[in-house]
Structures are given as structure tokens and as C-alpha cells.
Amino acid sequence: MLRKNALLFIAGLLLAGVIISCQPESKPAIEGDKLREYAGALVNRSLYEQAIEVYDDYLEDYKVDKTEQANVNYIIADLYFERLNDYESALAYYLKVKHLYPESSLIDETNKKIVACLERLERSEDAQQALDEAVQLDPSDVQKKRPGEVVARIGKREITQGDLDFQISKLPPSVRDQFKTTEQKLNFLREYVATELLFDTAKRAGFDKDPEVIEGAFQAKKSLMVQKLLADRVAAKARVEEDDLELYYQAHKDDYAEKDEEGNIVREKSLQEVQEEVARDLTRKKYMDAYQAMIEKMLLTEDVQFFESRVQ
Missing domain, CATH: 1.25.40.10 (Tetratricopeptide repeat domain)
Incomplete structure (x- = not known):
């Protein structure tokens, strides 16, 4: 009896598998x-x-x-x-x-x-x-799909409108604003192509292996890495809240007062009058405090020693 039940159970599983396999394959809802x-x-x-x-x-x-x-x-x-x-x-x-x-x-x-x-x-x-x-x-x-129409071609390499827009988007905001019109974008495109041509020529000439280029690239990379570290570890601690502004202003009110030629206070300025200046000064102070704290911690961690008497 047990054997018969086991066989029936296995047969049921096989039948279920057949039924499932015969079901039409589900298709994604979106084409x-x-x-x-x-x-x-x-x-x-x-x-x-x-x-x-x-x-x-x-x-x-x-x-x-x-x-x-x-x-x-x-x-x-x-x-x-x-x-x-x-x-x-x-x-x-x-x-x-x-x-x-x-x-x-x-x-x-x-x-x-x-x-x-x-x-x-x-x-x-x-x-x-x-x-x-x-x-x-x-x-x-090569069958590449890139956004936008082809706006320039260097040999068989295509530069599309999407490439152009992306390169402009990487510029600092103050510089980016100089390339809004079609004519301005064309000027940028010409400069970009010229730079690419010069780079390709320099690479063919072997300048990518030049010791000065290698050292310069290393120094540039080191500088960028330090900037990224400071942005990640220090700049975040330099954010200024509204309450911070009030406290800093009250502690340094005399620094923002209107003074005569001898340095005597003529009129105290309200926080509203000097808010931007206070925010700038407080941000700078918080940044330098965070920077100094990080450096001091690193000096201790890495067991740094200065031998001032040996410096000539």
C-alpha cells in the first residue's frame, strides 16, 4: 500500500511538471x-x-x-x-x-x-x-548607438551631440554658461577636436612615456585625490546651520561693525546686513578646524616626526 501511494505521489509530481512545462511562457509586460x-x-x-x-x-x-x-x-x-x-x-x-x-x-x-x-x-x-x-x-x-546626431568626425571616430553636451556639462558652472548658444557650442567643439588631435599626435610621438609627463600626471592625480578626500572628510563638516550663524555673529559682532578711521565702532550692523559675510567666515573657520583636526590625527596615527634643527 505504501509503495502504491509513493508511486502515485511521484506520478502526480511528474504530471504537475508536464502541466507547468506546457504552460505558455510569460512575457514581460513592457515591450x-x-x-x-x-x-x-x-x-x-x-x-x-x-x-x-x-x-x-x-x-x-x-x-x-x-x-x-x-x-x-x-x-x-x-x-x-x-x-x-x-x-x-x-x-x-x-x-x-x-x-x-x-x-x-x-x-x-x-x-x-x-x-x-x-x-x-x-x-x-x-x-x-x-x-x-x-x-x-x-x-x-562598429555598430554603436550614441545619443544625438553626429556633429564631427575624426577619421572614423564619431562625435555626437550627446558627446558634445556631456563634455560641456563637465565644465565648472561659470565656464559652462559661456557655451549656451549654437555658435558658442561650435567654438567649443572646434577646441575639443583640436585638443583630441593634439593628444593623439602627442601619444603617437611617445610623449605618454615621457618622464615629465608621467610625473606631471602623478602629481595631478595626487592633487585630485587630496581634493576628493577633503571634499569627503572635511567639507561635510563645514556646513553651516542658521543657529550657528547667530551664535558666531554674537561672538564676533564687533568684527562686522561699522568703524571710523581709528577703529572705533560707529554703528553695529545687524545679522541680516552681514549674513553672507558671516556665513563665509564661519564656513571657512569650520573647514579649517576640521582640516586641522584631521591632519593632527594623521600625524599621531602615522607617528610623524619633524627635525626642525636640521632644516637649513
């Missing part, structure tokens, strides 16, 4: 083309991380051919490389294209981008090896 368009719209609005998420969902949820898979993975890699400057993530996706889709017409450009990623990650030996391994194909076969 793949629509999701692809949505991802492109996010890119055009500079929402690059969100676009990558949508592209990943598109690859996971929709059955697309290998050509499309390669193209989308390449787009994701480009977003990491050109827009987010996340070279490790970009490298991972470029390698995915190279190894999973070796027949793709994107392989030539992918190999070049792999080398560029490794160079930016300061892995020069790996970059040279990748360069040696690269398969040279016709770059004209």
Missing part, C-alpha cells in the same frame, strides 16, 4: 523596444547609472540575439568608461563583449577600449599585453 528606448532617454538626461540598470534588466528579461546582446553590453561599458569614469566596471563589460561575443563587429573597438581602461587603471603591462592580443578589424563595422 523590449520600449525598454530600450527608455534606457536611451535616461542616457540623454545624463541618468547614466539608472540607464545601466535598465539595460541590464533588458538583457536579463528579454530574449535578444547575440548581436543585440553584444551591442547593449558595449553601450553599458561605454557608459561606465566615458560618462562615469568607472574603468573597472567598464573593463568588466568590455571583456564580456570580447570573450562572450567574439564574432561581434564591435571587437576591434572593444580591444582598444580594454587597453584604454587598463592604461587608466595604471596597469601598463596588462595594457601592452591586451594591445598585443587585440584583433584588428575594420572600425567602420
Whole structure:
């Protein structure tokens, strides 16, 4: 009896499996083309991380051919490389294209981008090896989808309106405002192309291996890293609240008073009159206090010693 029940149970499981397998495969509620368009719209609005998420969902949820898979993975890699400057993530996706889709017409450009990623990650030996391994194909076969119309071409490399807008968006606000009209953008484009041409020429001339260039790049990198650290660890502590302004103003009221030639106070100014100046001074003080505290902590942690008597 037990054996019969066990057989019936197994048969039931098999039947259930057959029924489930015969059910029509559920389809995503949104058409793949629509999701692809949505991802492109996010890119055009500079929402690059969100676009990558949508592209990943598109690859996971929709059955697309290998050509499309390669193209989308390449787009994701480009977003990491050109827009987010996340070279490790970009490298991972470029390698995915190279190894999973070796027949793709994107392989030539992918190999070049792999080398560029490794160079930016300061892995020069790996970059040279990748360069040696690269398969040279016709770059004209590359099927890239970038936002906007092509506004310039350097050989076979295309620069689109999206590329132009992105480069302008990276400028400081005060400089960015100088490139709003079509003519101003054209001037920027010409300067950008000129810089790219000069860079390519300098690289072909071997200046990327020049000791002064290498040292200068290192110093620039060190400076940027320090700036990022200060922005992350110090600037956050220099934020000023409204209550802080009142307290600081009351403690330094005389510093903001109107004075005569001999330094005598003629009239006290209200906080409302000098609020911007007070905020600027307090922000500077809080920044310097946080900076000094961080440096003193580092001096102790790293056991730093100064030998002042030896300095000549």
C-alpha cells in the first residue's frame, strides 16, 4: 500500500511538471523596444547609472540575439568608461563583449577600449599585453548607438551631440554658461577636436612615456585625490546651520561693525546686513578646524616626526 501511494505521489509530481512545462511562457509586460528606448532617454538626461540598470534588466528579461546582446553590453561599458569614469566596471563589460561575443563587429573597438581602461587603471603591462592580443578589424563595422546626431568626425571616430553636451556639462558652472548658444557650442567643439588631435599626435610621438609627463600626471592625480578626500572628510563638516550663524555673529559682532578711521565702532550692523559675510567666515573657520583636526590625527596615527634643527 505504501509503495502504491509513493508511486502515485511521484506520478502526480511528474504530471504537475508536464502541466507547468506546457504552460505558455510569460512575457514581460513592457515591450523590449520600449525598454530600450527608455534606457536611451535616461542616457540623454545624463541618468547614466539608472540607464545601466535598465539595460541590464533588458538583457536579463528579454530574449535578444547575440548581436543585440553584444551591442547593449558595449553601450553599458561605454557608459561606465566615458560618462562615469568607472574603468573597472567598464573593463568588466568590455571583456564580456570580447570573450562572450567574439564574432561581434564591435571587437576591434572593444580591444582598444580594454587597453584604454587598463592604461587608466595604471596597469601598463596588462595594457601592452591586451594591445598585443587585440584583433584588428575594420572600425567602420562598429555598430554603436550614441545619443544625438553626429556633429564631427575624426577619421572614423564619431562625435555626437550627446558627446558634445556631456563634455560641456563637465565644465565648472561659470565656464559652462559661456557655451549656451549654437555658435558658442561650435567654438567649443572646434577646441575639443583640436585638443583630441593634439593628444593623439602627442601619444603617437611617445610623449605618454615621457618622464615629465608621467610625473606631471602623478602629481595631478595626487592633487585630485587630496581634493576628493577633503571634499569627503572635511567639507561635510563645514556646513553651516542658521543657529550657528547667530551664535558666531554674537561672538564676533564687533568684527562686522561699522568703524571710523581709528577703529572705533560707529554703528553695529545687524545679522541680516552681514549674513553672507558671516556665513563665509564661519564656513571657512569650520573647514579649517576640521582640516586641522584631521591632519593632527594623521600625524599621531602615522607617528610623524619633524627635525626642525636640521632644516637649513
